[in-house]
Amino acid sequence: MLQAVTSANRESGDQPWVGRSIERVEDAALLAGRGRFIDDLGVAPGTLHATILRSPHAHADILSIDVDAAKSLPGVAAVLTGTDVKAVTTSLVVGVKAPVECWPIAMDRVRYVGEPVAIVVAIDRARAEDAAELINVEYRPRGAVVDPLGAIVSGAPVLHDGFPGNLASDRSFRYGDPEKAFAEAPHRFSIDIRYPRNSCTPIETYGVVASHDAGEDAFEVLANFQGPFSIHTVIARALKVPGNRLRLRTPPDSGGSFGVKQGVFPYIVLIAAAARITGRPVKWIEDRLEHLTASVSATNRATTLSAAVAADGKILALDWDQVEDCGAHLRAPEPATLYRMHGNLTGAYDIRNVKIRNRVVVTNKTPTGLNRGFGGPQVYFALERLVQRIAIGLRLDPLDVIKRNLIGAGSFPYRTATGALLDSGNYQEAVARAVEHGRLAELKARRDEARAQGRLYGIGFTAVVEPSVSNMGYITTVLTAAERRKAGPKNGAQATATVGLDPVGSVTVHVASVPQGQGHRTVLSQVVADVFGLAPKDIRVNTEIDTAKDAWSIASGNYASRFAAAVAGTAKIAAERVAGRLARIAASQLNVEAADIVFAKGFVASKRNPENRIAFSRVAALSHWSPGSLPDEAGQTIRETAFWTPPELTPPDEDDRINSSLCHGFIFDFCGVEIDRVTLGTRIDRYVTMHDCGTILHPGMVNGQIRGGFAQALGAALLEEYAYAEDGSFLTGTLADYLLPTTTEVPEPEIFHMETPSPFTPLGAKGVGEGNCMSTPVCLANAVADALGVADITLPLVPARLAELVRGAEPPPPAGGASAAAVRGGDRRLRGEGQTAVKGAPEQVWAMLLDPATLQSVIPGCQRVDKITETHFRADVTLGIGPVTGRYRADVELFDLDAPRTATLRGRATGALGFGNAEGRIMLAPDGNGGTTLTYSYDAAIGGKVASIGGRLLDGATRVIIGQFFTALARKAGGGGAEGAGFSLFALLAKLGSLFGGRR
Template sequence: MTQGHPQSEKFVGQPVERLEDAALLMGRGRYADDLPIRVGTLHGAILRSPHAHAEIVSIDTSEAEARPGVVAVLTGDEIKELTDPFIMVLKLPLQHWSLAVERVRFVGESVVLVVAEDRYQAEDALEYIKVEYKPLPVAVDPRDAAKEDAPLIHPAAGTNVVSVRNFNYGEPDKAFAEADHTVELTIEFPRNSQTPMEGYVVVADYLPGNNTYDVLANFQGPYTVHPVMARSLRVSGSALRIRTPQDSGGGFGVKQAIFPYVTLMSTASKIVGRPVKWVEDRLEHLSAAVAAPNRVIHLEAAVTKDGKVTAFRFDQLDDYGAYLRAPMPGPLYRPHGCLTGPYFIPNLSVTNRLVLTNKTPSGMVRGFGCPQMYFAIERVMQCIAVELDLDPLDVISRNLIPAGSFPYRSAAGAIYDSGDYPKALEIAVEEGDLKELKERRDKARAEGRLYGIGYCAVIEPGQSNMGYLSTILTAEERRKNPKGGSVSQVTVNVEPLGGVSVTADCMPQGQGQGTALAQIVADELGLKPDQIRVNLEHDTQKDAWSIASGNYSSRFVSSTAIAAHRAAQKVRAKLATIAAQSLNVSEEKVSFGGGQIFATENPDNAIKFHRAAGAAHWHPGSLPTELEAGVREIGVWAPPELDSPSDSDRINTSLTYGFKIDYCGIEIDPDTAEVRIDKYVTMHDTGKMINPLLVRGQIEGSFGWGVGIALYEEFVYAEDGSFLSGTFADYLCPTACEVPKPVILHMETPSPFTPLGAKGIGEGNCMTVPVCVANAVSDALDVRDVRVPLTPARVSAMIHGEEAAPPAGRAAPAAKAEGAGRALAGEGTTLVPAAPEEVWKTLLDAEKLAAVIPGCHRLDVVGDNDYRAEVTLGVGPVKGRFQASVRLAELDAPRSATLSGGLDGPLGSSRGSGRVRLEARDGGTEVSYTYTVEVTGKVAAVGGRMLDGATRMLVRQFFERLAAQVGGPPVHESWWTRLLRALGIGQ
């Protein structure tokens, strides 16, 4: 290349500022909910199950249908009639539909869809739907659900453990028999999700003329799910047009699981004959969208006396929640090739079990099975160090795959493409200044502070082999329909004035891929990135796509980026041919740069880029005869290394394998049990970096989420399956105060399997931070059983032991009622200025009782002392209509009775009972009561912090109104009297 000529400016590898940013910073992004909709578009709202497991006895939608603005109400009956159940990865007798059919299996499951003129009206109408449920026993904990006698989530399957597979590589049994030590550990990894700030958005429009669905959705792929949607709608793939918007407000895998709503809104559109739009709200997202599977892993390591691991034996139980939605159980099989981590471990035994439970279906979440797996591996590596009294970093170091071993075939079949792990470790220790960190720890410990250091080393897989899931089948089953590979496609178009535009099969959610594509294409064509218009709206009826299309598995840099490179090369070759003709040199002697195409050996002999491109449009007759007119080229890339699993179950699960080694120092406050990350060092080898700025963004972002997993984030379920994390005040995401600045280090070992040498980097630190922090906490407290998130409560229990039960008294959490989740108990006393007989009569009089029950609009007698009522009640920010049942039993007139009953409504359900005692006192009656209440559904999910107070208030209101009903205001006790009584002084 000629020195000093503009062609020497290359952009791949440079920290090019993002082309996406200006529009986003000005509020001119084009997210799904921002886009125009057709006049007449209707809006959907979904009634969801308050029960973790129940039969649907009946659904009465008549009142809702009559509400203002309501156009249609859909239940499972319509869905069953008009659609087919979603196809799954495994052929199992389970059925999953877009609305619950006959039974609900998790809190938050879609039960009824209301379609109305606007969203507010649709939500209003939900309150008027009456669903009668018959609650069923639940299976919430995966280990309980895996037991023989567990309640069955899908009775037709006959078991909750719907897949069991054993794998053996090398000679694991021999290795364990010969080992000096066996180190074993059981870990439990929680349910969590990176919860994008933008929820799901679907706008579905059924076109009756040709039986086609036109759907806008912020779907992120993979397009393996496109056939799942099309089949459920009973149309061919080409009759389901999926369009994705230019901008998406975060994905992290989560926006794959939008697909049931595509089917649901499409069906609704077909029924109403108008487009139907639905925007997910935060409660819907947290409770019902998706969660990374929680996993229980028992891992054993066969270890020599000097700390070398000769074999791993995994026993994994992965919890997929209530349905096995495609592409589940991906998280269990995607990292299969990496089960031996970055270590030279030739022997491996694996048992994988999938279990279903009464929780939200699991799905794609950043990390996709790796955070779970590495939590087990790297905790065990640390335990080896502790048990053998070795330095944890020495244990890692001794087991790393040696330099010069690449490409390296792991025990389970992954082909690690390149790397130099010992060198990376060395750089991390030196440049991260481990020595100083150790001094910091020693000083802290000398002062009696709780300080620990944790380490971990992981392989980050990039770009999944679309055949990895078939590893779950036996070799014989696989032979009938072998699967493997990964196709990506990009189109580069040059218009008549020489402008270049690019479309691609990726749906970025903030990764800046438009910029990276512009860099790649600009370099090939001698232009600048801001001269390339990248349009990443995708349309399945107009753009190139295949099943692997989408944004997931950190695939971009080794897939779509390569397709763009190839498409640009084709454009370059074509324009070089055109230019060569006019420059009168051969094609090989043509260069591109500075917006010109020129003779390499004589840059002054040049033609402007747009002139060469223009010739293909304005005067195709002038082109060399072998060239077609126009300039529009599709680049296709399908790496040959991604083969289907071998007969011995070895599978190259991904195309690229990055390496990272992290260490951190943490300090625990002995009083608050808060874990503070003092220093965090993260070392990456991700091959060649296409844009270091974007790489840093991926590292900082996955690091931030890693901190969330380690310290804060968990979807919590009560034992009865109630969901308790329905707001961002319950599901805690770290903020700027909780995420420290990591020290980021790099080395670059190019991948030989991808032309640009880059490796996926999208997920890395969410795999390392949880276990690295856990190892540091283990080091600080000298404990072995470490569970994330390391909340203060959990860490406090590790320091001080479990907290003692609170003393008995008002409104303490109830001692476990059967199957209880969010159970509350309390007691109270009210003085009523009437005789006990008078109070008693009121309780037994339906009309008077109606006036006593708070918020009661209507009360019907359904039997002896048995009533049905309609009430409106509120807890904190939520208020809604409920169907109430009230029954009086164990009557001992006029002294005592048991009141029991329940509430059911769109906001949730509750069951409770209480004992009421009446005692004559000072010419009136002292009414004393005790109660126990269990609450589930939306109220439990969002109002957890307020439930106790609200329940106490409601019960108290009941008795105050009772007093009012029998002839006067209640005698309020002063706080002084209450205090005295609480202290056992006074009456």
């Protein structure tokens, strides 16, 4: 065994590089426009470009797909549907045991808006999009479910036969004796939470370039995938090749991920399949509309959390009932979002009795996946809202309730009731320092003063344990102990790092960490420079991954905040092994003992006699130039790859206890917010965030992670929601609808640190990147609840929602004036009614309704009408609202005919911009003067692309079109009605653009 190498810099009295905020090695290229992101790299000559046709429906059967017109467009190489993909791939694996398939493209049914239906491959992207518009898909819509609790109600539409009642998993757990604790506790508090859907949405979208070598049946893929590389096995299996025939590489730079780019993997399968089928390299860069609609999102969750509480606020037991909504397919690694926090369901608190029911459901929404915080925001929102409610219920200070329940400072390592082993910490000290440095007393005075002036001001608190370095086995907690025994153990978190010395003695480091901007290359240069007594600039770090050549394992990648704790430490281990051998070589050259060797300032020297030294590069090069002269026991120093996995990460035990993560940082946040009385907008007056993430390797980057996480969490709290209508239409499909925080919304948080090193990691570091995504949303919600004095707070804190909580009855409309249409939340159907005087008699009007020529003239934008039956017509219409135009196929049917008095019209239109359907009831009555009074009512809905990118303007336009139809009908019949409009419109389509951030 090689002896440990002394930390050279410390020995020599110099400051180590680790712990300093040195400038990032990554920055010069990025600041000068020389980054190398996937779409910045060239491709092989002849590479084709793909676009994806996506479902406008949340749930529908695909009756037919006509691709002929698209295929015959010049420049189009192929149009692939589910059938074509199925011929060369197999289903993606599903994370629970159930007879369910999970394809990256719709086979015979679509289950969410945006689900891929066809892939067009052409010589460039624009032509591929031209062709995609020519594909004609016939759908038969099914009922949709979007609410996780609604999905498991009996009679709800079912997405997958293999998930009866849409339930993919239902497991109950029990730790300690929760029943007894609840029976004996003097108080019980309970809270119902609906945590919304959101996503960290990186600014760079997904990208894939794939090729296939038919001779070797091997794929080569470049993708801005982020890991975990357990997914490599999923992709290879889907492509029907062994792992060694799927070479997956990542580009040098990646434009942010925050978990999201894990979700590129289904597209890797699709684009690789397209490359195989076309025999050409194929490139696909996701566009923003695709990304928002269909890339991936965090889970939304319905939680009921109850606590048994003693009179002093001590929590004696928790009872969790979590219903996790994973969207339309259970894609790997789901239901990981739910189980990632399993060991941490008691948060920062010492609670020994816990009861859990975890249900996983599928709904007609985009499948979920990794997102910064990964399960933490959902858990802590319930837990920390409940803590505030306990305080209010018991008339205690919320901070006192937090302190009463914190895990004791002397208890570490601490095993939670559900199995996590909390490595280190001193939560009381962290809270005390935050209260002092963050000036809580003064903040309370500010609140008092504001309230005295009649302003709405509140303070919120949160204490959070931030898990990092996931145990690859936590997901198996979804299986029963018996199922796990059958499947074999899964656990650990293998990290790899390679340190190489070249023939001139310069040092290269490679890790499989796949950064997306975190600065891994810089930190690794610091870590390794310290070991070798060099400067960071002497170390060249490569973080690209190539699964055909590099050391990697299933845990490789950038997720679960594992870099500082696991990867950087592994690099240190690899460097130390090399340094140990170099020390032996140098010792023999310098005629000293290896124990006397120190690495400092570019030299390998004797500690006792620093003048006795040799240049590092000279020792480092020896393995290349003169291997024969090395001491026998030294071995080579050309390259060393270290593998490291912590022994603490064991599989779930027989009682379902799971140490779901290796490290556990601590965060204590508090904040003051003011709510504007008129707008009910939330302004953050002060935000204090205290972190203990163990040893800090680079303070600037740690604060960067905290600020970035804080800003994303602020977005989740105040602005961001992937909104769906009840029919499954997606409503936030542009960056003008899905609102990300900007400079005018994000203040500077006050950041404080303390460092309690982790005993479980080589450098003492813990993860830090995800914590504020867990703590900040609920901290802000607690402050807003405090300001408004309300109990139920739902994110995001949309001012109009707060208005519903705090504003009393609205002043009624003046007598005889307009009245508010009754609208249920989430119901986007448009309803209306009207009346028109018509000169002709009812019989005359009636005849027109059944006449194609009349229909053609009254359906706005109608070009031709074919009569299918006496009461069924098919029409081609071109509709335009302002500049928004599209062609649609419309079906109009008449029902419930009671000539010449009443009829029901049902219409449906479908086109590239989306679809619409409307039902109208027409009543004809003689007006006593030979004319007719035509009364109508309608009920319409619009979906597809126009709904997701133009929601704001859509409804108004629809009303215009429907009104036009009836007005035109009346006019045709010789009625009064409105004058002819100079434009042609139709109902279905419309909406547009509000959104566009830009406006003319």
